[in-house]
Amino acid sequence: MTTATKNKLYRIGNSLLSALYPDRCAICGELVNGGECVCVSCDDSFVRKPDMFYIGKTVCYSVCEYTEVNKQIIFGAKNNRDFHKLCFMASGIYELLKAYGVIDDIDAVIPVPASLKRRITRGYNHTEKISRHLSFLSGIDVIKAVRKTKETGEQKTLSRSERLVNLKGCYCMSKRNTVRNKTVLLIDDVTTTGTTLKEISELLQSEGNNVICAVFARTLYKDNKE
Numbered sequence: 109m110t111t112a113t114k115n116k117l118y119r120i121g122n123s124l125l126s127a128l129y130p131d132r133c134a135i136c137g138e139l140v141n142g143g144e145c146v147c148v149s150c151d152d153s154f155v156r157k158p159d160m161f162y163i164g165k166t167v168c169y170s171v172c173e174y175t176e177v178n179k180q181i182i183f184g185a186k187n188n189r190d191f192h193k194l195c196f197m198a199s200g201i202y203e204l205l206k207a208y209g210v211i212d213d214i215d216a217v218i219p220v221p222a223s224l225k226r227r228i229t230r231g232y233n234h235t236e237k238i239s240r241h242l243s244f245l246s247g248i249d250v251i252k253a254v255r256k257t258k259e260t261g262e263q264k265t266l267s268r269s270e271r272l273v274n275l276k277g278c279y280c281m282s283k284r285n286t287v288r289n290k291t292v293l294l295i296d297d298v299t300t301t302g303t304t305l306k307e308i309s310e311l312l313q314s315e316g317n318n319v320i321c322a323v324f325a326r327t328l329y330k331d332n333k334e
């Protein structure tokens with residue numbers, strides 16, 4: 109199925125959902141016009157802090173900082189399958205990449221994968237949902253090119269060096285969806301130390317891909333353990 113057909117079906121599915129469940133603002137929960145992710149006042153007050161930084165030699169873009177408000181958006185997208193929060197994060201990333209002029213260079217969108225166990229317990233992988241909506245906005249195909257083969261637990265309680273060890277050998281290229289020699293966009297919700305993005309970027313780079321990373325929020329890492 110082509111990306112255009114997939115996006116047409118996605119649009120129809122979303123219209124049906126909007127008819128059944130009215131669209132609500134991703135931040136305050138008030139009713140919004142069909143198709144909107146946030147209400148006008150939340151959109152105005154949302155603090156965007158577009159940033160471009162490097163994880164090793166790989167460029168990464170972020171929409172905002174990890175604040176109390178933004179934490180709620182990410183939590184709902186990650187744990188409650190909140191469609192409007194997922195869309196809000198995707199459209200933030202889309203607008204950011206357009207503003208930086210890199211969106212047209214991208215051949216494929218690749219979500220940071222979750223382990224099988226995580227996908228079963230949660231019922232979905234939020235980075236796939238964000239990537240899906242990003243594909244709808246941009247017309248760029250989503251390819252689940254990377255698999256997570258080991259359950260690692262939460263990274264956030266670990267020090268930087270523990271995170272690196274924790275992630276070693278956890279990811280592999282999908283045999284079915286191999287991507288080679290392309291410019292790919294790797295998507296995650298949040299980055300702190302960048303270890304997850306670094307690990308997966310290196311895997312994709314080993315297949316000849318040029319990797320660009322993008323996240324919704326960036327949190328500055330305070331390492332008390334090292």
Ligand SMILES: [Zn+2]
Binds near residue numbers: 133137146148149
């Ligand atoms: Zn609102």
